Amino acid sequence: MxxxxxxxxxxxxxxxxxxxxxxxxxxxxxxxxxxxxxxxxxxxxxxxxxxxxxxxxxxxxxxxxxxxxxxxxxxxxxxxxxxxxxxxxxxxxxxxxxxxxxxxxxxxxxxxxxxxxxxxxxxxxxxxxxxxxxxxxxxxxxxxxxxxxxxxxxxxxxxxxxxxxxxxxxxxxxxxxxxxxxxxxxxxxxxxxxxxxxxxxxxxxxxxxxxxxxxxxxxxxxxxxxxxxxxxxxxxxxxxxxxxxxxxxxxxxxxxxxxxxxxxxxxxxxxxxxxxxxxxxxxxxxxxxxxxxxxxxxxxxxxxxxxxxxxxxxxxxxxxxxxxxxxxxxxxxxxxxxxxxxxxxxxxxxxxxxxxxxxxxxxxxxxxxxxDRIDGDGAPRTDDWHPGHVGSLPARELEWRKRPARSSVATDVPAIIAHAQRGSELTEGEIVRLFRAHEDDFGTVCRGADELRRAVNGDVVSYVVCRNINYTNICSFKCQFCAFSKGKMSENLRGKPYDLEMSEVAQRVVEAWDRGASEVCMQGGIHPSYTGQKYLDVCRAVKGAVPDMHMHAFSPLEIHQGAQTLGIPVAEFLQRLKAAGLGTLPGTAAEILDDEVRETLCADKIRTQQWLDVMRTAHLVGFKSTATIMFGHIERYEHWARHLLRVRRLQAETGGFTEFVPLPFVHMEAPVYLKGRARPGPTFREAILMHAVARLVLNPFITNIQTSWVKMGPEGVRQCLAAGVNDLGGTLMDESISRSAGAAHGQEMTPQEMESIIVSSGRVPRQRTTLYGDAGDARRQRSFDAVCERQAAGAACAAGGSRSL
The missing domain is CATH 3.20.20.70 (Aldolase class I)
Structure with a gap:
């Protein structure tokens, strides 16, 4: 006994x-x-x-x-x-x-x-x-x-x-x-x-x-x-x-x-x-x-x-x-x-x-x-990679693709992956365990996510030709991660403040359409003089310039602020935006959906429940939206897990999210980092895992996992494509937010470059619309031709690009 x-x-x-x-x-x-x-x-x-x-x-x-x-x-x-x-x-x-x-x-x-x-x-x-x-x-x-x-x-x-x-x-x-x-x-x-x-x-x-x-x-x-x-x-x-x-x-x-x-x-x-x-x-x-x-x-x-x-x-x-x-x-x-x-x-x-x-x-x-030395779990960083990094990727984290799918250490990771692949909701602790995966477990998580991607999406990798239009960088909020906004209430970092005229917005939309774009993605600072009427004016300027252009615009923060300034409910404001031509909403301003983090990172911004409520309302009135996470600063793995679970549960309720987009924190010019209060972004292992774990946790409700080429770089994108990703996002044309924070990758990736990455990864490219329909032959051909037209005389251009679906 x-x-x-x-x-x-x-x-x-x-x-x-x-x-x-x-x-x-x-x-x-x-x-x-x-x-x-x-x-x-x-x-x-x-x-x-x-x-x-x-x-x-x-x-x-x-x-x-x-x-x-x-x-x-x-x-x-x-x-x-x-x-x-x-x-x-x-x-x-x-x-x-x-x-x-x-x-x-x-x-x-x-x-x-x-x-x-x-x-x-x-x-x-x-x-x-x-x-x-x-x-x-x-x-x-x-x-x-x-x-x-x-x-x-x-x-x-x-x-x-x-x-x-x-x-x-x-x-x-x-x-x-x-x-x-x-x-x-x-x-x-x-x-x-x-x-x-x-x-x-x-x-x-x-x-x-x-x-x-x-x-x-x-x-x-x-x-x-x-x-x-x-x-x-x-x-x-x-x-x-x-x-x-x-x-x-x-x-x-x-x-x-x-x-x-x-x-x-x-x-x-x-x-x-x-x-x-x-x-x-x-x-x-x-x-x-x-x-x-x-x-x-x-x-x-x-x-x-x-x-x-x-x-x-x-x-x-x-x-x-x-x-x-x-x-x-x-x-x-x-x-x-x-x-x-x-x-x-x-x-x-x-x-x-x-x-x-x-x-x-x-x-x-x-x-x-x-x-500067730790990852999101408080352990020593295993590499010197950071989002926006130009240079060789960490060799240690690339080894998982070369090693056989076995481990000399018995762990609980395979059982958690199998649970997720069946579509069951993981617990917070199980998700944290996946984020703690190293060495063989890291490879196991990435393979498990990619097996699920193959079963759900096949080998097609999509992207959209779009243009970013940031209509103002003047902002009344003081988000500690942001190096983009300027103005009296901001952290006043590099760059001059601007507020685009509607004629300039319209001109950029026309240029985007001429270059083959099917979408304009519009976000800006919360200008102290803006009301909800300004956002309605932006919609009319875009649709008036090119009626067929899809307008992907206004984060939940902007929606919340716009409704508040007009003194009307969020649902009513969203209906007015829809009538004015707004197509879909970006799921930004999410950062980390946990108020413990938001209290420090963006104390004057909308809280977690407000973000979720705006998105729920948007979905209920007929809008689709993306969902994002901005990670690698002051938060912990538990916060990542809570964020993913909150997105999953809202999607199970509304079905309104088209994709999930991990956005690694770019630290170089961010106020919170410059003040010595944040990590220098996620490690490469963590960045890859965020895509893989998101694929597993959000199954079966969100089927598109996107990676940011601006943050990950071309070689990082290839690694993400082997870890559950099926979408490369937009060509962007005028990306400025990540560049303001210090990212070193370009402001645009051409359709040719997009498809080259996809094909070299053994996958099949597809140019899509915002809502994941086919872009159509005419739009696709125009996007390729426009690049060729801008190249120097005599430069080679494979008109039509690579084979796609």
Whole structure:
């Protein structure tokens, strides 16, 4: 009969339940439960932080009986590293691909050693912690590595000072047993190892919102029950403040030259028991870590016990605390992790869950550096690609098309894909899981989306010949992502303000028709003098110039504002627009359909429900529209999932969306990025996944997934075509919004170029209308001829272009 309670994911072991497991003989079920709990929260990844170890000083006032790191002053050895020495170590780490500069040092040596006090005075400091702050600042500013500081006992003032120069801090609790501090115990004579003192530091860190590392050291004379007590003390502090990033379960190793040199190390089984108990005592999302260099022969078993992190691993410096235990080579660690059924992944010293909410956990001076390094999940970016990028695509993300459709790691991704392919609604958690797909899972998601595309759309890829007409760039709104709008109320970025005359709008429509366009796409800023009448005038100008031109215009924001200024219901305003010639609506101004994001990104814009209500009303009065998402800035994967689900549910209700269009955030000139408060757009992996996941989530209600050539570029478009996309959008002619934000791709892609991309991808091109009908031979031929007419004399032009349907 098992003593292991049946815990739901929202339940944790109580103290009494953990005590009952202290003497458990067969740990098989315990380890299995811990691993299952880990898998539910962390999936297939076991992480590590590429780091350099900077031992700023090895002097310490404590005399722990197992420690070889700390030593008394030695002749010829300076008590502290100089700033230049620390920076040199960090620079070597940067060149080796590290993210983290780990500062480890003895505790307050100046309180014990005169030489420490004298050296600090020479350096212009009165405490070791003050010097740590100066060195960490220099390392960050001169190398860009992110400091993580383990300096021992700290006051609230110390923690606040170090928070300004580090992304995380830490102190091992080691044990909560006062007994170990008594005479004969391993902590006797070490005032900084008193549990209450260490817990006070950890609590102060929580009150100051410091991302914090802690844990226990097992095998130094404590009992299993005392380990439980220590873990519960940490749990109580984390429950109060939510600041503990990871719990380290470190196994003691006896070292020659110490008082505990002959002590027996804990067994592997004892270590595994403690890891599993820690996993079950904490919430599933807690990061449980075990240093790999301390269990080199049991790495697979350590994974199976429930860890999800190996800690910091250095390709440059030794483990100065355990110099007898070298770091495993990363290839060996990766192989061992994969053999255990997991994927080795990098992280920053600030864990993803904390990096996803950086304004809470980081000093403002560190914010931009972290945001520049992370993806939407808070993990390190795996490429330097960005929307509008010109150059080679990330090789790692292209490998999925070359690898066979199999994985050495068993995951839940295939089951989620099958669920979506059947047309069932996925949960928010399942969608987030798809966005977290890496390596083989990434390829599996892309293939699954493309299988669905082939079944729904066949091999035809459509596009529309259109012209963008942005009738004004003056806007009264202050959207933090927008580099297009200008004016008194805008962020006043590059470019001159303008407001086109209706005669100019009409002339551009005529030019577009002459160049073979079947659509004009019209959007602009919300000019402070505009009313709904202006939008009616625009409609009449377009239809008066070319009656057969399809007018695709006015976002839900413009519809909402137009109705409001006329003092009429949205439905009535939409009816007037329809009578004036409006054909369809663009689904822009959506950004992220979640008010948590909109509150920061576009605080004065319509809210999520207002956007949905305008679209619902438009569909009900007979309009079709597109739907979009603008992603890669301040939002998280959960927001992407909610956005997709809201679009899906509205489409299931109205059937009014013709297509879904992912729009990767172009960061270069965006105010929110320039202010250091946003990521530099999505990674290439994320951009491809947005198209693939949208195809799966929106099935069967939205059957057209479009990619933006302006954002993705020609080569990126080809990748999207293999990941669920069946439409390339419009030729645009005068694209200016993305270009204003810094995108480097051209303002127009000709029909010839569109069809060349499609054919080279093994697909069949089709020029379409806005509503996905065939453009017709006459319009198509005119669009090709117009390009030829503009080419230089003698330039080759294949009239009629490639074969299409």
């Amino acid at each position: 098992t003593l292991l309670p049946d815990l739901r994911l929202d339940q944790r072991l109580s103290r009494d339940q953990a005590y009952e497991l202290v003497d458990i003989a067969d740990t098989t079920e315990l380890l299995r439960a811990a691993a299952s709990r880990r898998d539910a929260a962390h999936g297939d990844a076991v992480t590590y932080s590429p780091k350099v170890f900077i031992p700023l000083t090895q002097l310490c006032r404590d005399v722990c009986h197992y420690c070889t790191f700390a030593h008394a002053p030695r002749t010829g050895i300076k008590p502290y590293l100089s700033i230049d020495e620390a920076v040199a170590i960090a620079q070597a780490g940067k060149e080796a691909g590290c993210h983290e500069a780990l500062f480890t040092l003895g505790d307050k040596p100046e309180l014990r050693y005169r030489i420490a006090r004298e050296e600090l005075a020479r350096l212009g400091h009165d405490s070791t912690l003050s010097y740590v702050a100066e060195v960490a600042k220099a390392v960050f500013e001169r190398t860009g590595l992110l400091p993580h500081i383990n300096p021992g006992i700290m006051s609230a003032e110390d923690l606040a000072m170090l928070r300004k120069v580090s992304v995380s801090q830490g102190i091992m609790l080691e044990s909560a047993s006062e007994r170990l501090c008594a005479k004969g115990g391993p902590h006797f004579g070490s005032p900084d190892k008193v549990p209450a003192v260490r817990l006070e530091t950890i609590e102060a860190a929580g009150k100051l919102a410091v991302p914090f590392t802690s844990g226990i050291l097992i095998g130094i004379g404590e009992t299993r029950a005392e380990r439980v007590d220590a873990l519960l003390a940490l749990r109580d502090l984390n429950d109060a403040h939510g600041h503990i990033q990871e719990i380290i379960i470190q196994n003691f190793r006896p070292k020659a030259g110490t008082r505990m040199a002959t002590a027996e190390a804990p067994s592997v089984e004892d270590h595994l028991w403690t890891i599993a108990i820690a996993r079950l005592l904490f919430e599933p999302g807690m990061n449980i870590q075990a240093p790999p260099n301390l269990s080199p022969a049991a790495l697979g078993r350590v994974v199976a016990a429930g860890i999800n992190d190996w800690g910091g691993v250095s390709p440059v410096t030794p483990d100065h605390v355990n110099p007898e235990a070298p770091w495993p080579h990363l290839r060996l660690l990766e192989a061992a992790t994969r053999s255990a059924g997991k994927r080795l992944a990098k992280r920053l010293p600030i864990y993803p869950a904390f990096a996803r909410n950086p304004s809470r956990w980081l000093d403002s001076k560190l914010l931009k550096s972290v945001l």
